[in-house]
Amino acid sequence: MMIPVVCIVGESGVGKTTFLEKLIAELKRRGYRVGTIKHNVHGFQLDKPGKDSWRHARAGSDVVVISSPGKLALIERLERELTLDEVAARITGVDLILAEGYKRSDKPKIEVFRGEGGNELLSTPDKLIALVTNQPLDLDVPQFDPNDAASVASLLEAHFLHGSDGR
Amino acid sequence: MMIPVVCIVGESGVGKTTFLEKLIAELKRRGYRVGTIKHNVHGFQLDKPGKDSWRHARAGSDVVVISSPGKLALIERLERELTLDEVAARITGVDLILAEGYKRSDKPKIEVFRGEGGNELLSTPDKLIALVTNQPLDLDVPQFDPNDAASVASLLEAHFLHGSDGR
Numbered sequence: 154m155m156i157p158v159v160c161i162v163g164e165s166g167v168g169k170t171t172f173l174e175k176l177i178a179e180l181k182r183r184g185y186r187v188g189t190i191k192h193n194v195h196g197f198q199l200d201k202p203g204k205d206s207w208r209h210a211r212a213g214s215d216v217v218v219i220s221s222p223g224k225l226a227l228i229e230r231l232e233r234e235l236t237l238d239e240v241a242a243r244i245t246g247v248d249l250i251l252a253e254g255y256k257r258s259d260k261p262k263i264e265v266f267r268g269e270g271g272n273e274l275l276s277t278p279d280k281l282i283a284l285v286t287n288q289p290l291d292l293d294v295p296q297f298d299p300n301d302a303a304s305v306a307s308l309l310e311a312h313f314l315h316g317s318d319g320r
Numbered sequence: 321m322m323i324p325v326v327c328i329v330g331e332s333g334v335g336k337t338t339f340l341e342k343l344i345a346e347l348k349r350r351g352y353r354v355g356t357i358k359h360n361v362h363g364f365q366l367d368k369p370g371k372d373s374w375r376h377a378r379a380g381s382d383v384v385v386i387s388s389p390g391k392l393a394l395i396e397r398l399e400r401e402l403t404l405d406e407v408a409a410r411i412t413g414v415d416l417i418l419a420e421g422y423k424r425s426d427k428p429k430i431e432v433f434r435g436e437g438g439n440e441l442l443s444t445p446d447k448l449i450a451l452v453t454n455q456p457l458d459l460d461v462p463q464f465d466p467n468d469a470a471s472v473a474s475l476l477e478a479h480f481l482h483g484s485d486g487r
Contacts, residue, residue, distance in 0.1 A: 170372045174379040181380035188383035189376040196388045199366045205337045205420060209356040212341040213348035214418075216355035216411050221363045222401040227394045227410055234389040243394055244383050251381075253372060 156188070157249055157313040158241050159282070162256040162275050163265035168299060169253055172265050172285055175302035176309075180249065183306060185314060188247040190240055192254035199228060248314055261312070263305065266290070283308055323355070324416055324480040325408050326449070329423040329442050330432035335466060336420055339432050339452055342469035343476075347416065350473060352481060355414040357407055359421035366395060415481055428479070430472065433457070450475055 161176075163169045173189070180187050200207040200217075209217045210228065219226045237258045241250050252260070262276045268288040274281070283305055284296045297304050328343075330336045340356070347354050367374040367384075376384045377395065386393045404425045408417050419427070429443045435455040441448070450472055451463045464471050 170375055174375055177376060177379035177381050186382045187380065188385070189373075189381040190385045190387060191373045191376065193373075193386050193388040196390055197386055197393070199386075199393050206356075206358045206360075208337055208341055209344060209358065209420075212344035213354065214344050214356040215353045215414055218355070218357045218407055218411060219360050219364055219366075220357060220402060220407045221360040223363055223398055225394075225396045225398055225402060225407065225410070226364070226366050227392075227396075229392045229394075231390055231392055235387060235392060240385055240387045240392065243392070244385060247382055253376075 156241065156244065156247060158237065158252060158260045159249070159309065159313065160237075160252045160255045160258055160260045160262045161265065162254065162262050163285075164267070164272065164275065167265050167267050169265050172299055172302065173251060173253055175300070176251065176305055179302045179306040180309070183310070185249060186247040188244040188250040190237070190244075190250060190252040190255075192252070199226075249309065265299065282312065323408065323411065323414060325404065325419060325427045326416070326476065326480065327404075327419045327422045327425055327427045327429045328432065329421065329429050330452075331434075331439065331442065334432045334434050336432050339466055339469065340418060340420055342467070343418065343472055346469045346473040347476070350477070352416060353414040355411040355417040357404070357411075357417060357419040357422075359419070366393075416476065432466065449479065 161169050161173050177187055206217050206219045216229045237252060237255045244250055256275045261282045262280045263283045264274055264276045264281060266284055266286040281294050284294050285299050286296060287299055289296050295308060328336050328340050344354050373384050373386045383396045404419060404422045411417055423442045428449045429447045430450045431441055431443045431448060433451055433453040448461050451461050452466050453463060454466055456463050462475060
């Protein structure tokens with residue numbers, strides 16, 4: 154069964170990660186297992202120079218895994234960027250995947266919005282399932298205050314987590 | 321099809337990672353795709369405090385993925401340590417998996433050995449496919465100098481990579 158994927162989109166600096174933190178914490182309180190995806194266009198450096206796993210990667214290893222009792226990390230070299238669906242397919246054992254970014258994907262979206270200076274929404278109406286804003290817009294879509302992660306969690310439950318046991 | 325898994329074992333400080341670096345580089349030169357697994361018993365900290373992905377994990381996310389054009393990282397919270405087979409099953413798209421450590425697993429093993437002070441081998445004879453040592457032992461197993469990663473790569477090719485196209 155496909156794990157549902159919902160994107161949290163919004164202009165840079167609008168508070169996507171802050172809202173996502175609250176939403177993750179709320180979903181965890183309700184007993185769900187949650188996966189998250191962060192889209193990073195600039196590349197990143199995770200491993201520390203000199204570590205054995207870093208030396209594996211430097212020597213040319215295509216996939217480096219570090220396995221410890223409480224945590225597993227996998228770092229994979231890619232020849233091209235994966236699509237959101239391909240990334241989501243790597244995630245197992247969760248009830249819901251929340252992706253930060255991916256505004257051009259065809260997944261359902263929650264947009265975090267700050268209506269200053271006449272900005273327009275990034276999302277098209279057909280994919281927008283909720284708007285997180287402190288300044289309600291005249292739009293036919295559920296709207297929530299940025300501090301009301303609980304109501305957004307309830308909306309996600311109703312849409313995507315029905316039947317999940319919420320351990 | 322199962323990807324073959326070979327363990328590189330040896331006492332601490334004997335030069336496992338140094339040998340593995342040479343072996344990975346040699347296999348890459350021959351056109352194979354290689355995955356590596358590092359067993360870390362103490363846990364590790366990969367992500368940088370303050371980063372968005374770190375904030376996802378801190379908020380409770382069970383699986384955090386960072387996706388960029390050239391690299392993908394997945395960090396998963398575990399309730400128990402995974403077995404080597406479970407870890408290997410997370411790796412896709414490689415011809416061979418080399419695991420550093422896992423001396424008690426039932427996989428074929430290459431032991432890096434330094435015969436000082438009458439040390440004994442960690443590996444049982446039935447699983448030992450090669451010994452890497454600068455001091456040959458009276459044993460019926462192929463033995464190689466620590467600088468001769470090329471011959472060990474040839475042995476791995478003969479045993480496990482026959483039929484792989486070695487792009």
